[in-house]
Amino acid sequence: MIAVLERMRKEIRIQEVIFAGFSPRPEKLRQILPVPRLIIPLSGRKWIETAIESRLRKIIMKPGQVLFCPPFSCTSGRWHLDTEVISAVFHNDYLRMLYIDQKNNEPRIVPDVFYHTNKPINQAGSHLVHSLELMEKASELRSAAENTVEALLKLVLIDVKNAATSSESKSRHTWTALVHYLGEHATENISRAELAEEFQLHPNYISKLFRNYAGTSFQDYLADIRMRFAAKLLSEPGSTVDETAKQCGYKYTSYFIKAFKKHCGISPGQYRLHKK
Numbered sequence: 001m002i003a004v005l006e007r008m009r010k011e012i013r014i015q016e017v018i019f020a021g022f023s024p025r026p027e028k029l030r031q032i033l034p035v036p037r038l039i040i041p042l043s044g045r046k047w048i049e050t051a052i053e054s055r056l057r058k059i060i061m062k063p064g065q066v067l068f069c070p071p072f073s074c075t076s077g078r079w080h081l082d083t084e085v086i087s088a089v090f091h092n093d094y095l096r097m098l099y100i101d102q103k104n105n106e107p108r109i110v111p112d113v114f115y116h117t118n119k120p121i122n123q124a125g126s127h128l129v130h131s132l133e134l135m136e137k138a139s140e141l142r143s144a145a146e147n148t149v150e151a152l153l154k155l156v157l158i159d160v161k162n163a164a165t166s167s168e169s170k171s172r173h174t175w176t177a178l179v180h181y182l183g184e185h186a187t188e189n190i191s192r193a194e195l196a197e198e199f200q201l202h203p204n205y206i207s208k209l210f211r212n213y214a215g216t217s218f219q220d221y222l223a224d225i226r227m228r229f230a231a232k233l234l235s236e237p238g239s240t241v242d243e244t245a246k247q248c249g250y251k252y253t254s255y256f257i258k259a260f261k262k263h264c265g266i267s268p269g270q271y272r273l274h275k276k
Contacts, residue, residue, distance in 0.1 A: 001097050001115040004086060005157045008042055014153075015064040017145035019136040020073040021051035023236050025247065032072055032229050033183045036129050037089040038149065039067040039075075044083035044102070049076045066149050068132050072232050080105050088156055090129050093213070094176055095121050095159055116176050117163035125155035174199070175213045178206070186225045187249035192218045227263040230256070234272040241268045 026049070039048070039061070046061040051074040060081070061067060069075050079102050089096040099113035121129065128148055135141045135148075178199065182190075195218070196203040210218045226248045233244045245256035245268075260268045 001099065001113055001160055002157070004042075004099050004113070005097075005153070005160060008040065008086060009153065009157065012040070012042065012063050014066055014146045014149050016066070017132075017135075017142070017149055018050075018052065018059070018061070018065060018067045019132075019142070019145075020067055020069040020075050021054065021136070022070075022073055022232060023051055023054065024056050025051070025074050026056060026076070032186055032225070033069070033089070034071050034186075034225050034228055035089060035091050035183070036071055036133060037069045037087055038152075039069065040086050040088075041065065042084040042086060045081045046083045046085050047078045047081055050074055068136065068145075068149070070133050070136050072229050088153075089180075090121055090126075091116075091176075091179065093120055094118060095156065095163075096176070096180065097156075097160060115160070117159055118172060119163075122155055122159055125152055125159070128152040128155065171209060172213070174201070175209045178209065182222060182225065186222060186229070187247065189249060189251075190222070223259060223263055226250075227260060230260055230268065231264070231271065234268055235275045239272055241272065244268060 039046070041061045041063050043063060047058070048061060048067065049056065049058045050067065050069075051057070052059075056074070067075070079100075081102070082104070083100075083102045085098075085100045085102070087098040087100075089098070094116050096116040097113070098111040098115075100111045120126065128151055131148055132145065132152075135145055178195065181195070181198065192203050192206050196206050199206075206218055210216060210221055214221050216224075230244050230248045233239055233247060234241075241257065242253050245253040248256060250256035250259070257267055257269075260271070264271060266274075
């Protein structure tokens with residue numbers, strides 16, 4: 001991963017930063033990653049569908065372009081074009097780096113390189129990520145986006161180099177894989193037992209990992225992702241409680257209302273009115 005990042009800094013000059021939006025959201029999109037990330041083509045072309053300026057658009061990215069995805073943003077990609085892509089995912093307690101070298105329209109199951117540090121991006125990098133989030137909401141600030149991404153990638157390289165000299169326990173590696181999986185399947189009807197089966201682990205070990213690394217249970221962790229996503233949906237103009245419940249993976253609106261009130265202290269209808 002260090003070699004890929006150093007090559008990127010040497011060969012690629014950031015010329016445009018594209019900001020992924022939140023809505024509209026296609027029915028088929030189930031992934032709701034609750035953390036910000038960067039998607040950067042290194043060679044070839046990268047096909048992606050995303051919300052831009054309140055419209056769902058299909059774009060083909062090329063080297064020099066960067067897609068910044070705020071938490072819960074709307075993105076969906078295909079792998080039918082030859083391309084090299086690197087992605088930085090800024091989790092609250094670690095930094096994840098992905099590298100994919102796509103050839104011959106082969107289906108993508110896992111990245112070629114799947115790497116993460118044992119702590120979040122450094123404080124300076126965290127401020128830059130937050131700056132990009134603010135730029136997504138305020139387009140007049142985006143003239144600084146290219147320089148911001150350049151500086152952020154330098155700080156990412158520093159953290160990756162530092163992490164390369166440290167060790168990580170097997171349990172933490174498993175934990176980060178669980179979190180990544182939940183980010184992609186949080187709106188599905190997934191249980192602790194199903195997660196354990198997916199990773200070939202005992203359900204009690206799943207519970208132990210959530211207690212040790214998140215300080216909460218599996219169900220509460222999953223509910224937190226869904227409720228933060230629900231709050232984002234309810235803040236959008238024209239939102240409805242029924243549609244929000246559906247997009248968050250709840251079959252029955254009544255159960256969603258109960259879960260939201262338990263987590264947020266008010267009903268989703270009250271929250272929606274408060275955000276108008």
